[in-house]
Amino acid sequence: MILFSAYFLSYLIAYSSGYILQLIMNYNLAIIGGSGVGKSIFIHRHKSGEFIKHHILTTEKIQTNITFHTTHGIAEVHIHEIPDTTNSEQIMALMDHMDAVIIMFDVTSMSSCLTAIDLTKLISKKCYIVVCGNKCDIPQRKVMAKDITRNLFFIVQKIKYYDISARSNYNFEKPFLVCLQHCISPDLAFIEAPPIIPAVRDIEILQDISPE
Numbered sequence: 014m015i016l017f018s019a020y021f022l023s024y025l026i027a028y029s030s031g032y033i034l035q036l037i038m039n040y041n042l043a044i045i046g047g048s049g050v051g052k053s054i055f056i057h058r059h060k061s062g063e064f065i066k067h068h069i070l071t072t073e074k075i076q077t078n079i080t081f082h083t084t085h086g087i088a089e090v091h092i093h094e095i096p097d098t099t100n101s102e103q104i105m106a107l108m109d110h111m112d113a114v115i116i117m118f119d120v121t122s123m124s125s126c127l128t129a130i131d132l133t134k135l136i137s138k139k140c141y142i143v144v145c146g147n148k149c150d151i152p153q154r155k156v157m158a159k160d161i162t163r164n165l166f167f168i169v170q171k172i173k174y175y176d177i178s179a180r181s182n183y184n185f186e187k188p189f190l191v192c193l194q195h196c197i198s199p200d201l202a203f204i205e206a207p208p209i210i211p212a213v214r215d216i217e218i219l220q221d222i223s224p225e
């Protein structure tokens with residue numbers, strides 16, 4: 014095995030059991046947003062397929078690795094959950110080491126949306142951003158997709174926004190997909206589905222208001 018790195022990417026060349034050369038690309042991705050918006054659950058859902066109903070309070074930055082099998086090879090994504098949205102200097106220092114950022118808010122909480130807008134203003138010049146409004150399975154939403162896109166288009170013309178639900182799996186793969194498309198290639202697709210265990214109960218998405 015040979016390990017080296019360049020421009021935030023490192024490539025691990027390894028022989029698989031079938032003696033086929035595999036290229037493993039490493040990326041750092043931050044997931045940041047107010048407390049309780051669903052960052053830990055979203056990461057856990059990707060890793061194990063399971064949806065957890067209780068709040069996993071994250072008190073300090075934690076790192077989790079997820080492997081994605083893509084049409085452009087294997088991507089090892091080092092996901093950094095950042096629970097503190099208040100320390101701008103620390104956030105900006107962390108962004109120096111990130112290839113992309115998912116800014117998450119809860120569509121039932123206007124204050125979490127305002128935090129996401131502030132974070133986008135702070136980070137947008139430094140890092141590629143995908144903004145996600147989580148919990149869109151809940152019918153009593155307070156923030157519509159147009160509220161966030163209208164505010165954010167003033168800041169970043171080409172910002173990507175998705176309604177998502179870690180519970181119902183709506184647009185579940187989109188945030189990681191677009192980050193990897195940005196890092197590797199716009200035509201990248203996943204070739205292996207994550208191990209999704211069906212949500213606790215089927216929840217109908219009442220409205221599809223994502224811009225895409």
Ligand SMILES: Nc1nc2c(ncn2[C@@H]2O[C@H](COP(=O)(O)OP(=O)(O)OP(=O)(O)O)[C@@H](O)[C@H]2O)c(=O)[nH]1
Nearest residue numbers: 048049050051052053054066067068069071179180
């Ligand atoms: N209905 C619904 N609830 C969700 C969804 N995603 C997460 N939750 C719930 O939201 C709560 C908080 O989720 P966490 O992932 O622990 O939140 P967090 O953003 O990691 O919070 P901190 O670590 O405190 O910053 C939990 O009770 C989850 O079950 C979703 O898509 N829909």
Ligand SMILES: [Mg+2]
Nearest residue numbers: 053069070071
């Ligand atoms: Mg957490």
